[in-house]
Every structure is written in structure tokens, then in C-alpha cells.
Ligand SMILES: [Ca+2]
Ligand SMILES: [Ca+2]
């Protein structure tokens with residue numbers, strides 16, 4: 152590989168304005184500087200715009216710890232105990248009635264119940280309403296009317312609490328989609344059989360595909376009840392409508408949106424941050440009264456374009472629901488919840504890890520595992536757990552000096568230009584580099600450029616020379632340290648596997664190499 156493809160230290164300083172362009176430069180060098188000036192833009196182009204980060208945290212609910220609340224809880228303990236007795240009795244009765252109603256049914260999940268059997272399940276539906284009553288939901292105002300299933304076979308609803316499925320059970324006894332292992336659960340499984348769930352194995356793409364087909368088949372067959380979906384796929388605190396999964400929309404059939412609200416002063420029945428359903432249930436049952444409102448919105452019929460593009464259809468419905476609820480739409484999804492949990496373990500401010508993951512999935516096809524790796528990396532760089540990385544943190548983590556190139560990479564990450572990189576910017580920056588179509592090719596080119604004798608491995612000298620060319624001020628011990636980091640098996644040379652694995656795990660270094668050597672991809676290939 153010609154040495155001209157390695158960045159010349161003087162050129163860096165000239166381009167950075169550190170030294171005057173030397174008049175003694177040969178014509179070729181002057182052209183190099185011009186090329187550098189022109190290519191100040193990052194060699195892979197600019198990373199896609201992220202748009203402003205939502206200020207809403209749909210997964211957080213502050214705990215109410217006022218003295219008044221505590222006193223009220225103590226005062227209502229006898230009522231709580233009474234309610235628990237009622238609840239347990241209702242559950243037991245419900246269980247028995249379902250077992251009776253399903254007598255003689257061998258495959259409740261695959262064949263619609265006949266009229267008689269559905270009628271016999273009304274006892275259980277009434278029981279579900281009584282359960283809501285024991286939770287303090289005495290009167291539930293309902294606005295609008297559910298459409299007949301022939302007009303809208305699918306109902307979609309926002310999801311805040313375990314309270315909304317209980318209401319849906321009472322009001323519709325619909326078909327729902329549920330994890331297949333839930334059917335095997337001791338008591339819950341029997342209730343799910345009454346709902347004739349569409350079982351899905353969450354980890355299997357084939358199973359999810361199969362479930363999508365099942366939703367469609369049941370939706371078009373009037374022998375089945377309504378198909379009911381919570382397209383957000385997880386619960387929120389009700390302050391936003393988050394990203395929708397397309398399961399309810401891909402059949403291309405009319406849907407009826409239904410919205411639930413829980414007006415409250417003291418206890419929001421959402422699970423967010425509140426310590427699980429039993430804790431929420433305890434708080435609900437130590438209130439005199441709880442409030443819930445339900446509203447059925449007009450049926451939405453998809454346009455031809457929306458039938459072809461379920462994402463567009465889902466988006467229209469979700470905007471409609473958000474506007475009726477008076478909340479914003481965000482691109483959060485379940486991965487944000489998982490990342491927030493991981494962030495808490497890493498002592499990162501939980502709100503910072505909410506990146507609106509649906510947007511990351513769309514832009515970069517990122518998955519949870521990669522995002523979690525990047526979160527760990529971010530947390531190592533952000534040693535003060537402040538939720539942001541400064542230029543100093545960045546250089547310290549990379550163990551590189553402050554040059555025009557490292558600064559360029561920092562700015563590539565710092566999309567909003569506020570001088571710090573938050574996790575969302577970090578994730579997008581790393582994803583932009585590592586998911587770029589030229590990523591693998593660039594690693595290859597960088598390896599070739601470094602392997603000056605072309606023997607297929609990088610010696611200590613070769614690595615040192617390349618690093619020196621990029622960072623003339625980098626002291627020898629640091630160069631040595633970087634070499635040792637690359638040489639995982641400590642055999643004194645860096646193999647292609649070691650080099651490529653390192654850059655795949657640490658795309659920020661490849662970004663620095665690209666900034667330092669913008670012509671890397673244009674360099675002529677070795678024969
Ligand atoms: Ca920033
Ligand atoms: Ca070599």
C-alpha cells in the first residue's frame with residue numbers, strides 16, 4: 152500500500168490551521184490539503200437527523216409518598232382486606248365457571264365457541280366487572296359505541312394497566328394475542344383459554360408470522376368475537392402514545408380505536424416504575440374510589456395505500472388516538488423499557504436511556520443486544536454517571552489526543568451541537584458507522600493501509616507507524632498500549648480477526664480512522 156494513503160501529520164496540522172500551509176510543499180501535498188478541506192464532511196456523509204428528543208418519559212410515574220397518603224392507606228386497611236377477600240372469591244368463582252363453560256371443549260384456542268357457550272361465559276364477564284368494582288372502579292363512563300364486528304373486526308386500545316384488559320374482558324370477551332407459555336400458567340391460563348388467545352412465541356419470528364396470519368383469519372370470520380390488540384406492546388403511564396406494532400393493521404381491515412383514561416389525583420394504575428402489579432393493586436385497593444373512562448372512536452377504514460403499508464395505517468390510527476387523548480406520539484417501544492432497566496443497573500440516569508427505539512430500528516435496524524452493548528460502552532465512558540459524555544470523557548476513553556479528527560468524530564456524534572454526547576446521540580452515531588454499507592469495506596481498507604509489508608498481519612512497527620501518522624503527538628507508551636489492546640492473544644502481531652473484531656466492537660475507532668484518512672475508501676486496492 153502506498154504510504155501516500157496514510158495521513159501525513161503535517162497535513163493534519165495545516166488543515167487544522169495549526170501551521171501555515173508550507174510554501175515549500177510540493178504540488179501534490181497542496182492538493183492533499185485541498186482534498187482534506189473539501190472532505191471536512193465525514194467520509195460516510197452526515198448521519199441521519201434524529202429530530203428533537205421527546206421530553207416525555209412514558210415509563211415513569213413518581214411515587215406518592217405523602218403523609219396524607221400513608222394515613223389514608225392505614226385507615227383503609229380494613230377495606231383493603233375486605234376487597235382482597237372479594238377479589239379472591241371472584242377469581243375462584245370465575246375459575247370454576249370457566250371450567251364449567253369449557254366442559255367438553257378439547258381445543259378452545261382453535262375453534263370459535265358456539266352461541267350457547269359464549270352466553271354461559273357471561274357469568275365470568277359479570278365477574279370481571281365485579282373485580283373492577285372491588286378495585287374501586289364503581290362507575291365507568293363509556294363514550295361512543297363499539298361497532299359491530301362486521302364493520303370493524305379489530306379493536307385497538309392504548310395500554311396503561313392490568314385494569315384495561317379486565318375491562319376489555321368484561322365488555323368484549325375478545326380474542327387476544329398472548330405469549331404461548333401463559334396458557335400453561337395455573338390460573339391465568341384458564342382465563343386465557345376463555346379468551347381463546349392467539350398464542351405466540353415471542354422469540355420465534357416464524358411464530359410471530361403465524362400469529363399475524365391467525366389475526367387475519369379470525370378477523371375476517373364472523374364466527375369469532377372481536378380481535379383485540381394493544382398495539383403499543385407494553386404499558387405506559389398514559390402521557391404519550393408510543394410506537395405501534397403493525398399486527399393489528401397488517402390484515403388491512405377496518406379497526407376501531409378505543410381509548411382508556413385513568414383520571415387520578417393519587418394513584419395512577421400504570422405499572423411504570425411502581426414495583427410491579429401487586430404493589431399497584433395494593434395502592435388501588437387502599438383508595439376510596441378510582442376513576443376510569445373509556446371512549447370508542449369512529450371506525451377507521453384503511454386506504455389502498457395504507458393496506459399496502461401497515462406502518463402508515465398504524466401511524467394514522469395512533470395519531471388519532473393521541474389527539475383524542477390530548478397526548479403526544481413518541482417513538483418509544485418495549486426496547487426502551489429494557490434499556491431503562493439496563494441503564495439503572497449501570498447507574499445511568501434512567502430517563503437518558505430512552506432513545507425512542509422504534510426510530511433507531513427504522514433508521515439503523517438496531518436490535519436490543521447491540522443497543523445494550525453500546526449502553527455499557529457509554530456508561531464506561533461516562534464515568535461520572537451524568538448521562539452525557541464530554542469531549543474530555545471521549546478522548547480519555549479512546550486514549551487519543553485532541554486533534555481535528557477526534558473533534559470531527561465527536562461532532563459527528565454530538566448531533567445537536569451542545570458540546571456533549573447523550574446516549575441517544577451516541578447510539579445513533581455508533582449505529583450510523585457500524586451499520587453503514589461501507590463499514591466492512593472500510594475495516595478491510597484500514598487493515599491493508601496499515602499492513603505496509605503486505606504479509607497479512609500487523610506488526611508492532613506497522614501499527615506504531617500508522618498511529619504516528621494519524622497522531623504525531625501520541626506518546627510511545629500509549630501507542631504500545633493500543634497495540635496490546637488490539638493483540639488479544641499477545642502473540643506480538645495483530646491478525647485480521649483481531650483487527651476486524653476490535654473495530655466491530657468499537658466502531659468509534661473506525662470513525663476516527665476515517666476522519667483521519669478520508670481517502671481510505673478511495674485508495675487503490677492492492678492486487
Ligand atoms: Ca449533544
Ligand atoms: Ca504486516
Ligand SMILES: [Ca+2]
Pocket residue numbers: 637638639640641642643644645646649
Ligand atoms: Ca495477535
